[in-house]
Amino acid sequence: MDFNYPNGKRYTPNEIGTARTGGNRKNSSYSNRGMTLEDDLNETNEFYRERKIAVIHKKPTPVQIVQVDYPNRSAAVIKEAYFKLASTTDYNGVYKGKYIDFEAKETQNPTSFPLKNFHQHQIQHMEEVVNQGGICFVILRFSRFEQVYLLEAKHLLTFWERMANGGRKSITKEEIEQQGHHIPLGYQPRIDYIKIIDRF
Numbered sequence: 260m261d262f263n264y265p266n267g268k269r270y271t272p273n274e275i276g277t278a279r280t281g282g283n284r285k286n287s288s289y290s291n292r293g294m295t296l297e298d299d300l301n302e303t304n305e306f307y308r309e310r311k312i313a314v315i316h317k318k319p320t321p322v323q324i325v326q327v328d329y330p331n332r333s334a335a336v337i338k339e340a341y342f343k344l345a346s347t348t349d350y351n352g353v354y355k356g357k358y359i360d361f362e363a364k365e366t367q368n369p370t371s372f373p374l375k376n377f378h379q380h381q382i383q384h385m386e387e388v389v390n391q392g393g394i395c396f397v398i399l400r401f402s403r404f405e406q407v408y409l410l411e412a413k414h415l416l417t418f419w420e421r422m423a424n425g426g427r428k429s430i431t432k433e434e435i436e437q438q439g440h441h442i443p444l445g446y447q448p449r450i451d452y453i454k455i456i457d458r459f
Contacts, residue, residue: 303448315352347384365400371429410439
């Protein structure tokens with residue numbers, strides 16, 4: 260099935276597409292048990308909601324269906340669709356009266372996080388949220404190590420500006436360790452990012 264952005268450009272999932280699509284469910288370790296970053300965050304958000312800690316949801320991506328095939332009367336197969344809008348970030352909601360907005364990405368790269376995994380419209384959206392006083396960040400997973408970090412948007416914006424000014428096109432793992440917050444994987448909740456938010 261082909262997906263296209265509103266400008267007609269074809270959507271092709273990159274190495275971190277699993278954060279949005281849940282496509283790659285390779286079981287890299289027993290602790291992961293085949294879970295994607297999206298699965299882990301959805302379970303975490305359900306934990307928060309059930310215990311009245313926070314209300315955070317994954318944003319639906321609006322899709323315009325263009326072509327549908329009907330191989331038989333009881334089944335329909337979508338052959339072509341377009342994203343109606345360029346997506347902003349993956350998740351948003353409210354915690355203690357504060358608006359929360361964040362993006363989730365993962366990479367197989369062991370030493371750095373490529374900035375190409377973000378899009379200009381996402382960066383602009385995050386900057387707007389920060390300027391309005393919202394809590395905005397990215398959750399980054401280094402899949403090979405099963406390590407998850409929370410990086411505040413203000414730091415991501417600095418790294419993005421560095422790239423725009425001709426600097427490196429990625430954030431080193433060392434920079435993420437220094438500027439970000441490591442989130443140990445747990446059982447319930449799986450990725451307890453609210454505990455990190457409470458620190459800042």
